[in-house]
Amino acid sequence: MKAGALELGHASKVTATVPQKGVNRGMSILDLFLRIIVIIATLGSAIAMGTTNETLPFFTQFIRFRAKYSDLPTFTFFVVANAIVSAYLVLSLGMSIFHIMRSRAQASRIALIFFDAAMMALLTAGASASAAIVYLAHKGNTKANWFPICQQYDSFCHRTSGSLVGSFIGIIIFILLVLFSAVALSRR
């Protein structure tokens, strides 16, 4: 009797781990899919900001009125940060596929969580700094005597404001990625 009961217990343990592994694998596949979405979002943001170039149709004898992303160092930082995050995500796609195949990997998941958190911080810093500058360009600041340049450079302003959207979507999805990795770690 005891041998039979032990065998039954062993069998029920096997069936219990199969749905757990299935959920882990499902989360890893979702992780890969979300990573591809973030690549598209951040790359789109970098390109949208990097291709800004607006020249106003009037000019004086000495000055040509032109606005590019490189006129503001914050926007340059934004483009660079988005490019770095895109490159990191492309490299981490391989790691994500590895996690799909091997659901029991642990140390690599922790490394992925660390790099995901660090890259999320970099992306958020770039996006929030650019958001502050875009806000200033729209509203100006009377106390600091900073003039809102959006009143002149309309298309430049629209472009820069729109490129922020992709970055912020990327930030939210990064939070989801860290959550999925943590849940997969805890459900080994």
Next chain:
Amino acid sequence: MEKSESTKIDVVETNKERKGKAPLLGTAPVVAAAGAVEHAKGGANRGIAIFDLILRIAAFASALGAAVAMGTTEETLPFFTQFFQFEASYDDLPTFTFFVAAMAIVVAYLVLSVPFSIVCIVRPHAVVPRLLLIIFDTVIIALTTGAAGSSAAIVYLAHNGNQDANWLAICQQFGDFCQRVSGAVVAAFVTVVILIFLVVLSASALRRHR
């Protein structure tokens, strides 16, 4: 001389029965070894949780310093015209107002997460508190970095100005204000680094939860 009536029956052990018997004999030392390993893992988890609590208190101190340093800026220049008095405080720039509000939220969160951290110390094998801590810490990393990054952009602008947009560098006039504000931004970035380390700690404690 009596022949014993007992007959010996040789029961050949089948493979099935051998498989059924082996765990019975082997479970005792295996269970003891597993118990010892679990105890060691619990000890390591407890150490990680204590370190987590210490780091959380450090992050709380840094975030509180950033919020207070930014919130108490007020500089009035010693000269004034007939109509204007030149003063600068944090609420002149909406980005700094956002910074103070966001750091206040971060400070409140860190205070409220200390009980969860203590629960993780007391119960080294708990999964749900650690998972909650990881997810909320990640959200708070995003909030803190948002506040710190946007204020860093404004501080950079205040230090250097921008010729193409015709924005003057106001730090040349309000030196004390600028120093205070820059210090607050640095403290916020220190908080971000500590928070990232906290997330990695919680993740590495999660992996040893069995």
